Amino acid sequence: MEKNYLKNVKLFLFDMDGTLYLGNQLFTFTKELLSLIKKQGKRYMFMTNNSSKSVEDYILKLEKLGIDAEIEDFITSSQATALYLKKNCPNDRLYVCGTNSLKKELEQNGFVITENLDEVDCIVMGNDTELTFKKLDDVSKLLCTRKVKYIATNPDYVCPTEYGSVPDCGSVCDMIYNATSKRPIFIGKPEPAMPLIAMDIANCQKNETAVIGDRIYTDVKSGINAGCVSVLVMSGETDEEILRTSADKPDIVLADCGEIIDLIK
Numbered sequence: 001m002e003k004n005y006l007k008n009v010k011l012f013l014f015d016m017d018g019t020l021y022l023g024n025q026l027f028t029f030t031k032e033l034l035s036l037i038k039k040q041g042k043r044y045m046f047m048t049n050n051s052s053k054s055v056e057d058y059i060l061k062l063e064k065l066g067i068d069a070e071i072e073d074f075i076t077s078s079q080a081t082a083l084y085l086k087k088n089c090p091n092d093r094l095y096v097c098g099t100n101s102l103k104k105e106l107e108q109n110g111f112v113i114t115e116n117l118d119e120v121d122c123i124v125m126g127n128d129t130e131l132t133f134k135k136l137d138d139v140s141k142l143l144c145t146r147k148v149k150y151i152a153t154n155p156d157y158v159c160p161t162e163y164g165s166v167p168d169c170g171s172v173c174d175m176i177y178n179a180t181s182k183r184p185i186f187i188g189k190p191e192p193a194m195p196l197i198a199m200d201i202a203n204c205q206k207n208e209t210a211v212i213g214d215r216i217y218t219d220v221k222s223g224i225n226a227g228c229v230s231v232l233v234m235s236g237e238t239d240e241e242i243l244r245t246s247a248d249k250p251d252i253v254l255a256d257c258g259e260i261i262d263l264i265k
Contacts, residue, residue, distance in 0.1 A: 004263060005251070005252070006210060006229070006231075006252070006260060006263045006264055007264055008207065008208065009042070009208055009209065009210045009264075010202075010204050010208040010209070011043050011044070011045070011198065011209040012037055012043070012044040012212060013198055013211045013223075014047060014213070014257070015211075015212060015213030016046050016047075016048045016050070017159060017160050017236070018213070018215070018233075018237055019214050019233055020046075022160060022162055022235070022236070023160070023161045023163075024162065025162055026065040027235065027258070029256065029257060030067070030257070031066065032261060033258065033260055034067065037264070040264065044073070045073055045075055045198050045202070046058065046062075046073055046075070047076075047189075047211070047213075048074075048076050048077065049076075049127075049153070049154035049155075049156050049168075049169075049188040050077070050156075051077045051078045051099075051127050051154060051188075052101065052102070052126065052127040052129045053101050054101040055076060055079070055105070056071075057101050059071070059074075072201075075195075075197055075198045077126075077153040077154045077187060077189070078105045078106075078126070078153060079105075080153075080187050080188055080191075080193045080194050080197065081106075081124065081187045082105065082106060084151065085111060085151075089122055089149060090110075092121035093112045093113075093119050093121050094106060094113050094114070094120070094121070094122050094123075095120040095122070095142060096124045097125045097128055097131070097138075097139050098124060098125065098128045098153070099127075099128055099130050100130065102124075102126045102128075115138070117138060117141060117142055117146070120142055120148055122149035123139055123151070123184070124152070126152070126153045126154075127153065127154065127159065127168050127169045131172065136179075139176055140179045143176070150182060150183075150184040150185065151184050151185045151187060152173050152184035152185070152186050153169055153186075153187055154168070154170070154187070154188035154218070155169065155170040155186045155188070155190070155217075156169060156170050156215070156218055157170040157171045158171065160236050160237055188218070189213075189218040189219055189221070190218050190219075190222045190224075190225055191222065192222060192225040192226035195209065195222055199228075206226065206227040206228050209226075209228040210223070210230075211223030211226065211230055211231065212233060212257065213232070213233065214232070214233050214234070214235055215238060216238055216250065217246075220248055220250045221248050223251075224248060229251050229252070230250045230252070231251065231252045231260075232250035232252070232253045233256050233257055234255050234256065235256040
């Protein structure tokens with residue numbers, strides 16, 4: 001697909017870490033890009049698989065990086081997980097192997113969080129930056145001794161940082177699989193739920209929407225699954241070898257999101 005196809009895009013769905021910033025370092029082009037999109041009367045939303053932070057936490061993080069944002073600017077795997085739970089198991093009591101932010105967000109959506117294993121109906125795994133061995137032990141015990149539902153916010157193996165990468169939800173789920181032979185239902189990217197929710201909110205069609213991120217197996221695949229324009233940026237996890245060997249190919253490959261500025265002017 002030609003790069004100038006981005007000129008027809010009205011809704012830009014940006015992954016965050018590795019795409020607009022890296023760890024706590026904002027990329028130099030990010031402010032100009034977001035400002036240009038707004039000046040053109042178009043819309044952007046932040047679409048992240050990272051469930052370790054609530055939307056309120058992300059607003060504060062972006063504020064520290066110099067970016068103003070509101071709740072309506074976000075689509076997160078935590079939100080998509082809450083929507084899935086409301087539709088499929090609205091009355092379930094949850095054991096959450098995740099951060100306090102994820103627990104709070106699920107509680108705000110009306111769910112009961114419990115650490116009493118006898119009460120648990122469903123396990124929710126997230127990107128748990130507060131992970132303890134007790135949580136791993138609890139999840140393993142539940143999966144080995146109880147017939148509970150098991151879902152995870154996202155399948156990412158690593159989360160990028162300024163110095164490299166750290167394990168993400170997918171890596172922890174693999175560890176649990178090695179112990180229990182059980183796999184969760186994954187909710188976030190590469191599933192199409194988040195892009196579809198965003199398109200509905202913004203009243204945009206698939207050909208007017210671009211999903212932009214640094215990972216093929218989550219960001220790009222989510223755009224492909226939702227029928228949107230898929231844009232890979234090489235500023236995060238993906239390198240040339242990963243791109244070459246991947247069965248899923250993005251519509252557009254850019255060095256970083258800074259190249260979008262010239263493409264949409």
